[in-house]
Amino acid sequence: MSITRAPTETFPATRDARWRGAPPRxxxxxxxxxxSGWPLARAVASVGQLGVVSGTALDVVCARxxxxxxxxxxxxxxxxxxxxxxxAEWILAAYFVEGGIAPGEAYRPVPRHTVASGEKLLExxxxxxxxxxxxxxxxxxxxxxxxxxxxxxLPLPAACFGALLAGVDVVLVGAGNPADIPALVRGLATGxxxxxxIKVMGSRVADGPTEVLFRPRSVxxxxxxxxxxxxxxIIASNDLASGLVADPATRPDGxxxxxxxxGGHNAPPRGPRALDGLGQPVYGExxxxxIASVVALGLPVWVAGGQATPSGLRAALASGAAGIQAGTVFxxxxxxxxxxxxxxRVREDALRGDLVVRADWRVSPxxxxxxxxxxxxxxxxxxxxxxxxxxxDLGVLRSAYRRPDxxxxxxxxxxxxxxxxxxxxxxxxxxxxxxxxxALLAGAGLAQRRPKGAVEPALVTAGGDLAPVVTMLGQRRAxxxxxxxxxxxxxxxxxxxxx
Numbered sequence: 001m002s003i004t005r006a007p008t009e010t011f012p013a014t015r016d017a018r019w020r021g022a023p024p025r026x027x028x029x030x031x032x033x034x035x036s037g038w039p040l041a042r043a044v045a046s047v048g049q050l051g052v053v054s055g056t057a058l059d060v061v062c063a064r065x066x067x068x069x070x071x072x073x074x075x076x077x078x079x080x081x082x083x084x085x086x087x088a089e090w091i092l093a094a095y096f097v098e099g100g101i102a103p104g105e106a107y108r109p110v111p112r113h114t115v116a117s118g119e120k121l122l123e124x125x126x127x128x129x130x131x132x133x134x135x136x137x138x139x140x141x142x143x144x145x146x147x148x149x150x151x152x153x154l155p156l157p158a159a160c161f162g163a164l165l166a167g168v169d170v171v172l173v174g175a176g177n178p179a180d181i182p183a184l185v186r187g188l189a190t191g192x193x194x195x196x197x198i199k200v201m202g203s204r205v206a207d208g209p210t211e212v213l214f215r216p217r218s219v220x221x222x223x224x225x226x227x228x229x230x231x232x233x234i235i236a237s238n239d240l241a242s243g244l245v246a247d248p249a250t251r252p253d254g255x256x257x258x259x260x261x262x263g264g265h266n267a268p269p270r271g272p273r274a275l276d277g278l279g280q281p282v283y284g285e286x287x288x289x290x291i292a293s294v295v296a297l298g299l300p301v302w303v304a305g306g307q308a309t310p311s312g313l314r315a316a317l318a319s320g321a322a323g324i325q326a327g328t329v330f331x332x333x334x335x336x337x338x339x340x341x342x343x344x345r346v347r348e349d350a351l352r353g354d355l356v357v358r359a360d361w362r363v364s365p366x367x368x369x370x371x372x373x374x375x376x377x378x379x380x381x382x383x384x385x386x387x388x389x390x391x392x393d394l395g396v397l398r399s400a401y402r403r404p405d406x407x408x409x410x411x412x413x414x415x416x417x418x419x420x421x422x423x424x425x426x427x428x429x430x431x432x433x434x435x436x437x438x439a440l441l442a443g444a445g446l447a448q449r450r451p452k453g454a455v456e457p458a459l460v461t462a463g464g465d466l467a468p469v470v471t472m473l474g475q476r477r478a479x480x481x482x483x484x485x486x487x488x489x490x491x492x493x494x495x496x497x498x499x
Contacts, residue, residue, distance in 0.1 A: 018230055018253060020143065022322075023300040024050040025313060026492055027232075027256065028485070029327030030147020030172055031264060031461075032056030033437075034444035037337040038074075038135035040330060043485035045142030052145040052172060053132045055159050056152060057396050057437065059121065060110045062128035064446045066092070067107050069100030078131040083165065083220055087123045106449045112395035113154035115198065115212060115408055122158045126219045129162030143169040145232070149265070150176030151366050152396055153198045157214035161188045164226045172256065174234025175265055175368065179243075179250040182231045191216045191223040202402040202424075210400065210408055234258055234304075236267035238293050245297045252299065256325045257289050259305025263328050263463040265368040266359065273361075280359040281369050295320035308468040310494050326492065328463035329472060333485045339445035342460055345375060347482060350466045351473055357462045362432030365397045365414045370436070373460040378443075379434050384457050389450070390416045394437035434459055 028044040030036050032054035041051030065075050076096070079088040095108060111121045129146070136144045146163045148156055150173050160171060164185070173181045180196060187194040195211040203210065216223055230253040235241050241257075244250045260266045260283045274282040295301050300322035307316060308326035316324045330336060332346055349355035356374040364370040374380045379388070392398070392415035401424065403409050411423040414433040421427065438448060439459035447456040462469075472483040472491065 019300070023254070024048070024143060025317070025323035026050070026489055027145070027172075027302050027304075027323065027325040028052050028330045029262075029304065029325050030054045030145070031327055031331055031336075032147075032149075033440040034061045034337040034446065035331050036147070036327075037061075037444075038132050040333065040335040040337065040485055041136040041144055042138065042140065043333075043335045044330070044489060045136065045144050046140040047486045047489050048142060049489050050143045050145055050170060051136060052147050052170075053136050055129060055132070055146045055148040055163065057394070057441070058128040058132055058159065058162075059125045059155065060394060060396075060441065061444070061446065062091075062131055063095045063110050063124070064107050064441070066095040067097050067101050068446075069097060074135055075131055078134040079127065081134060082127055082130055083223075084123075087127055087219070090120070091124060091127055104449055104453060107446075109393060112393075112398075112410075114410070115154065115210060115400070117154065117158070119218070122214070123219050125155050125158040126162035126165070129159045130166045131162075133163045133166035133168045137167060145170035145172050145229075147172045147174070147234075149174060150178055150181070151368075153196060154212060157184060157188065157194050157196050157212060158219070160185065161214065161216050161219070164188055164229065165220065165223075167227060168229050170230045170232055170253075172232045172234055174256070174258065175366070177240065178231070178233045178252065179247075181233070182252055183249055185231055186228055188214075188216060189226045189228045191220075191225065198400055200400040200402050200408055207402065207406070230254065232256055232302075235294075236260075236289065238289055241294045241297060245299065254300040254302070254322070255294055255297075256302045256304050257291060257294055258325070259289075259303075259307075260359070260369075260464075262305035263331065263357075263371050263461045265364060265366065265370050268367075268369055275361070278358050279361065281361055291316070291319045291321055306463065306465040308463075308465070308488075308492065309471075310492060313492055324492070326468070326488070328466065329468035329488050330485055331462065332469050332482070333472075333488055334482045335485045337444045338460075339443060339458070342375070342378075342443060342458060344481070346373060346460065346462065347469065347473055349375070350469050355462070355466060357464055357466065359464070360432070363434045363459070364436055365399075365412045365433055371461050371464060373462045375460055377457070379439055379457050379459040385434070388435075388457060389454075390414065390435065391438070391450075392416065392419070392435070393448070394435075394441075396437040 026049040030052040041053045045051035082088045232254040233252040234256045270286040303316040304325035307324040359369045398410035398412045413429040414435040438456045442456045442458035
């Protein structure tokens with residue numbers, strides 16, 4: 001990624017009513033599953049920057065938090081504010097366990113989404129997204145966003161509607177082309193039925209589009225017009241930014257330009273695949289984004305991927321961008337949703353300079369490169385990975401395909417071998433794949449328990465630049481083991497203004 005300076009180094013603070021003034025300098029990145037949960041987003045929003053909750057698999061997250069006893073009563077408090085008491089009541093009856101399920105007891109499953117998900121699953125999805133945004137917005141007047149992966153398209157309309165019901169301020173979408181999101185958001189805000197086209201492998205033009213139909217009023221009867229949130233597109237190319245802006249129907253309200261050093265999923269390199277000595281994808285000049293050109297499109301722009309320093313923020317501002325998006329430094333803050341033992345181990349290894357983070361082509365069922373942190377006891381440990389029995393009981397990252405009989409079905413290269421091959425999948429696609437759905441929930445302390453005492457192992461992600469984490473740990477208050485999200489924001493803003 002190149003940060004090209006504008007002709008004059010200005011530090012824009014133009015007021016924009018859509019952003020309640022000047023756009024935020026810092027966006028706390030959306031990190032799933034449940035890493036950027038409501039406590040982290042609320043902490044960032046409370047100090048005047050954009051706090052973002054992850055919208056990934058919130059139906060499962062909400063159900064498991066309730067089964068863990070809902071410590072503090074937060075989920076129940078939010079459900080009490082849900083506009084349809086009947087929905088809140090059945091969710092509590094189905095999933096809440098006073099004091100939490102017993103050690104070793106399995107979580108009650110949540111059904112998997114399909115093209116025509118069941119009524120109860122849609123209600124749970126709407127309510128879970130409402131809960132997360134509601135809690136993130138409590139007790140302050142700051143901006144709260146929700147981050148969705150376009151790749152996870154089946155629950156997207158219902159999930160987004162739940163966020164709108166809770167008054168979400170910004171919807172951020174990446175991992176795919178977000179061209180249809182502005183229209184989807186506007187449609188949901190009216191309460192009218194919406195449709196979202198999904199990609200189905202093996203379909204022909206003659207088959208016509210396959211769509212998810214969502215009826216907001218089937219969940220919230222008589223819902224009135226809702227405030228329309230801003231839409232921020234997460235992109236990795238100048239061409240996509242230009243194309244989105246050219247059409248009023250697809251034009252977002254801002255861009256996050258994400259570079260390949262960011263944690264989690266990244267856009268693959270353009271051109272023939274090339275790997276370095278660690279097996280990581282090699283990015284070249286074709287993958288660099290000219291920030292000044294995106295800024296010239298006239299919308300606020302935030303730069304992401306290795307920018308989480310005061311100097312990185314200054315450089316972004318000097319290029320004409322509104323600021324930066326930071327992920328990893330917030331992922332290992334006190335308020336993040338990572339399990340505490342994982343957080344502590346990453347902090348310790350990062351301080352010693354021992355933590356290896358690499359981009360893995362194979363690990364994600366999506367086919368997108370995914371950054372993993374090498375931690376013993378997690379799925380980067382070959383023995384741990386070999387011992388895990390494949391199972392696909394969450395299906396968040398399944399792909400749709402068309403069967404020979406014309407029906408739409410779903411498969412995942414990380415599911416059991418026989419099932420995947422029976423559905424027409426290729427054995428070559430299974431090599432190195434990991435069930436991210438279960439692994440990322442485990443990373444957030446919500447691991448499923450299996451028969452004979454087995455517990456789903458975690459997979460941990462981080463950005464390629466750990467220096468901001470090390471810097472924050474070096475500035476810890478006396479007696480503190482970590483650092484807060486507010487301290488991250490204060491550090492980033494220090495020195496960001498021109499002298």
